Structure formats: C-alpha cells, structure tokens
Amino acid sequence: MPRAAISALDEDAYPFPAWSLLYAILIGVSLVASAAASWTLHKYSKLVASCVCSAMLHFFIWKSIYSGCRILIIGAIMNQFVGKTSTWFALDEDHDIGGVRFIGQDVGNADNALLDEPPIAIKIGLFVGDTALLSGAYWMLILVVELLRLVVSFAFPEANDPSFYSSRFRSFLVASSVAQSVVIVAVTLGYADSDAPRRHPRAVVRVLYMNCTGQKLESVECRIVQKPLYIRLKLILLIYDVTAIPYFGVGWTLAVRPTSRETSLEFVPNWILITSNLLFFAAPIALALVLVANQRCVMSWCMVSEDVIQQIQANEAPTAFPVFVNTDIESSSALWGTLGNAMHEAQDIHDNLLRALLVPHRGYEITTAGDAFQLAFHNIPDAVAYCLDVQEQLLLQPWPPSLATCQMPGSATITTQPFLLKRPKLIFHGVRVRMGIHASTPAEGELVNQVHPVTGRTMYVGLSELIGREVSEIGCGGQIVVTAPIVRWLRANLTNNTPWAKAHPLVLRELGVHAAARGTMFM
Secondary structure, eight states, rough: OOEEEOOOOOOOTTTHHHHHHHHHHHHHHHHHHHHHHHHHHHHTTTTTHHHHHHHHHHHHHHHHHHHHHHHHHHHHHHHHHHEEEESSOOSSHHHHHHHGTTTTOOOTTTTTOOOOOOOHHHHHHHHHHHHHHHHHHHHHHHHHHHHHHHHHHOOOGGGSEEEEEEEHHHHHHHHHHHHHHHHHHHHSSSSSOOOOOHHHHHHHHHHHHHHTTTTTEETTEEEEEEEEEHHHHHHHHHHHHHHHHHHHHHHHHHHHHOSSHHHHHHSHHHHHHHHHHHHHHHHHHHHHHHHTSSSSGGGGGGOOOOOHHHHHHHTSSSSSOOEEEEEEEEEHHHHHHHHHHHHHHHHHHHHHHHHTTTTTEEEEEEETTTTTEEEESSHHHHHHHHHHHHHHHHSSOOOOGGGEEEETTTEEEEEEEOBBTTTTOOEEEEEEEEEEEEEEOGGGGGEEEEEEETTEEEEEEEHHHHHHHHHHHHTTTTHHHHHHHHHHHHHHHHHHHOOOHSSOOOOOOOOOEEEEETEEEOO
C-alpha cells in the first residue's frame, strides 16, 4: 500500500492563506447576522403566532449552524497553512482560493493523489454544514409557499377555505419532501453544497405568478404600490440569483473533472472562483437584511434625506389616485367689499401659509382661483395632516387689526372671558377657511391627467375631481369636510390609536348623506 504523501507549504511562493482569512471573516459576519436574526425572530414569535415568522426563525437557525460549521472547517484549513505541512489538504494558492470546495477532492494531480482522507472531525463538520444548508433551504421553501398562500388568500376569497390550499400544494410539498430526502442521501455519500437548482425555480414561479396575474400591486392610502409580499419574494429571488447561481455554476463546472487540477483551474479563472465564494458566503447577510432587519434604518446612510424627498414630491403631481384638497375663504367676496386693502394683506398671509405648508406635507398645487386653492396629495395621511396644520396655523397668524371689528361672515373674533376691571384678551381675529378632502378611488372611474398649456401644472379631469370640488363647498369656515374613504381611514387610526392619531388629535363628527348636484356623498 503506498505511503501517504505530505503537502508542504512553499513560503516563498505563497506564505499566508489570505483568501481563507477573508472567507472566515465574511462567514463570521454572516454567522452574526443569522444569529441576530434568529434572536430577533425568537423574541417576536413569543408575541405573534405566525407561520412566516416561524419559517424564517428556523431558516436562520440552520443558516447559523451552517456558518458555524464552515468557520470551523476554514479554521482547520488555516491551521494547516500555519503548520506548513498537511496530509489531507494541498497547501498552495489554488487550494486556498477554492477552500472547502477542494477538501477530499482527487483532482488527478500526481502530487496530491496520495493525500490522506480528511480527519473524521472535518467530515462531520462538512456533513453537518451541508445538512444545515439543505434544511435551511427546506424552511425557505415553506416560507415562500406560505407567502404565496397569503397572496392567494388576499386575491381570491375562496382561498380562505383550507381545501383550496391543500388541494393545490399537497402534491407539491410531498414532491419537495421526497427531493429533500434524496439530496440528504446524496450529501451523505459526498460533499455537495447543492440545493440552489431546486430553490431557484420555486422562487421564479412565484414571482412570475404574481407578475402575470396582476397580484403584485395594491392600493395603500389611495396609492398604488407593490405588495410587501411581492417585494419580499422578488428580493429572495434576486439574492439567490446573485449569490447561489454563480457558486453552484462553478461547482458544476469543477465537477466535470478534467484530466488534471491545472486544467480545471485554467478553465475556471481564479477571479470567478473567488467572486462566487464571496457572494455565496455573504448570502445570509443579505437575507437577514431583507427578511428581518429594518432596511430603512440600515440603509439610511446612503438614502436621500426626508427634506429633499418632500421638496421633490411637492413638485411632483400624484399620478395614480390622488387625494384632493380644496380650500377657500368663507364669504371672501363680502370681505373684499367691506375691508378692501386690508383683505390684500389678509389674503397674502393666507396664500403664503397654504403654500409654505405644502412642502412638509408633500402636497401639489394644481391651481388657484382668487382665494380658492385646489391641491393634490400622494396619500391620505399627508392630506389630513396638512388640513389640520393649516387650521391650527391660521389661528397664529398676524391678521390685520381691522378684521377684529368687521363682524363679517367669513371672519371671526375670539376673546377670553371678560373679568372685572380687565379688558378681554384677543385670542383670534382673522379669516375662516373651509376645506374639503376627497380620496379618489378606482370605483369612480378613470381620472385623466392633463398638463395646462400655460401654467404647465398637471390638471385632473374625472368624477373624483368633481367630488373633491363639491366637498369644499359644503362646510363652513374652520371646518374640514371629508368623504367616506377618508372617514374609514381616520376611524381605523383613531380606533387603533396609531402614532399618526397620537400626533394629530382631532374630533370626527358625522354629517350624514349630502345630496350634491353631481351625486350623493357620504360625510
């Protein structure tokens, strides 16, 4: 029986395993990310019973085990380099770049043909790591299927029937379980990190399903946005495309087993081997960020500031289902006839205030007619907050003194209760602005966007725009009249005591059904 060969490190040609160290650092970060995600999901699962949360928890637990095993194996490889001799791993740059891929692999090189088999501890680490990788992939299957089930349950009411789910996915889950068992057996017989060929088609099918059936969009606060479920599935697919396909593609290429190791490595350049390894080892970091971490917080350092976004959106007209706000000064014609020049100053204060508050609330000025403003907002929270803010700020403006004594409709003078020998203190004297809010919906028909040939501002033509103008004419000065879609949103926030409701206290009073000239509106 031939004597086992010993691989000696050529310190002049390759003194230090730099790539193994880089792999160890990256896998260490992946281990920390997976462990942190597991701990976060473990705490969250105590509060909320969720199949999605449970699947993600088990997925990251197995990812943590996989990363831990890989760190131990790479540590053993680095120990061989430090010892400068090895009986089971070739100590050269090519094997340092390949890392775990080349453990126990006979690549046909005469110098390495008689190397010993890896120690039993290394074999156990490889097996546990590969099994953890496959088990994590199986939990990812459950996660993706559950996300798809949620999509289907929202899209089709009959999906709430358990038979709908079981009849369509039972055979799929059974087939996946059989495939999982077959691959586990294959891993037992050799060293193979290969589950991406099965995970990738599943994610592709689900993303294409939502794309082709139009289930990727939903209406949130009168805005058409991509569904969070669709975004999660798309990001999972993207991560597997970027990280898994290169890694397993290189693995399949190396598995062809050319005549010699040199031929194999010439066929696959080192930079491709390094890139595929780095991307695959970084996959748990990306998945932890996408599935668990607060992406907005983590990426805040490279995001545009909120002030800049507000300024940009204030100059952009809402294109899909805007929220209309119409305002005007009550009895403004009578005030102009009585006060004259004082109304010039009052209207300047009024106009400047309404325009100044548009930017922080991301509003868009459509047009003005005298003291009447027609505005559009991207969502309901901004529109309601804008109106509340305007009404509060109107009380604080330095109105002309002549408004305090005119006693005209459309103006108001509020004083403190008179006390003996004290003059009442003036609390407010100024114009009263009535406001109306209406959120457009698909049920009201198409809303056509047009650009005014003179002003260049976006104009809206449709039933929703007409209802918005009608609403503003119903109320009195100081009132904010809203339609049914706004009422439903407000009630939901007030009932749940959301952060928005805490920041914007208000009194909601039902006005009933209003028979308008253009139809019937519920207030």
